[in-house]
Amino acid sequence: MQFRKAFAEPGRPHVIQAWPKTETECSPHPADQHVGRQIAIVRVQSDVSQAQLARSIGISFQQLQKYENAKNRVSASTLYEIASSLAVPVSRFFGGLPGNETDRDVPTLPVDGRIDFIASAEGRRLIEGLVQLHPRVRRRVSALVSALGKNWRLSTQSRRVERPPTPCRSRAG
Numbered sequence: 001m002q003f004r005k006a007f008a009e010p011g012r013p014h015v016i017q018a019w020p021k022t023e024t025e026c027s028p029h030p031a032d033q034h035v036g037r038q039i040a041i042v043r044v045q046s047d048v049s050q051a052q053l054a055r056s057i058g059i060s061f062q063q064l065q066k067y068e069n070a071k072n073r074v075s076a077s078t079l080y081e082i083a084s085s086l087a088v089p090v091s092r093f094f095g096g097l098p099g100n101e102t103d104r105d106v107p108t109l110p111v112d113g114r115i116d117f118i119a120s121a122e123g124r125r126l127i128e129g130l131v132q133l134h135p136r137v138r139r140r141v142s143a144l145v146s147a148l149g150k151n152w153r154l155s156t157q158s159r160r161v162e163r164p165p166t167p168c169r170s171r172a173g
Contacts, residue, residue, distance in 0.1 A: 028071070039067060040119070049127075050064050050127060057078065057082060061127070065124065069119060
């Protein structure tokens with residue numbers, strides 16, 4: 001690839017080489033990963049879907065997915081909008097970030113299985129499929145899945161409950 005610079009000497013083109021980026025240059029910065037993870041954690045704990053949050057701040061849910069997975073960096077203004085929409089301080093997304101130890105007043109919340117599922121290929125496919133449904137159908141599917149989950153939890157809990165032993169009847173003879 002050759003480019004002539006405007007300030008180059010006449011008759012002497014400058015060559016600019018474009019080298020492929022190394023793996024470390026392509027991988028997301030740890031701070032971007034941390035902030036994205038925190039956005040996902042706060043969103044899930046606030047019981048807000050990606051589509052709802054994205055709509056409230058005026059971006060696509062795919063773009064929000066990219067922020068949460070650190071595929072794209074979140075600008076300061078977008079992070080401010082996300083924090084406002086989720087009713088948390090912006091500093092909440094930086095709590096627990098290595099090198100940010102002075103921010104002790106912002107508790108970091110534990111990651112639960114929902115975040116891992118959402119970040120999985122199966123979770124993304126499910127979300128993408130749900131977003132394509134008509135809102136009324138989506139609500140019904142959501143209610144069905146919720147009922148299935150509740151029934152499954154109840155059935156597993158009832159199997160775990162220890163029942164007192166049945167008293168033995170003595171035979172008087």
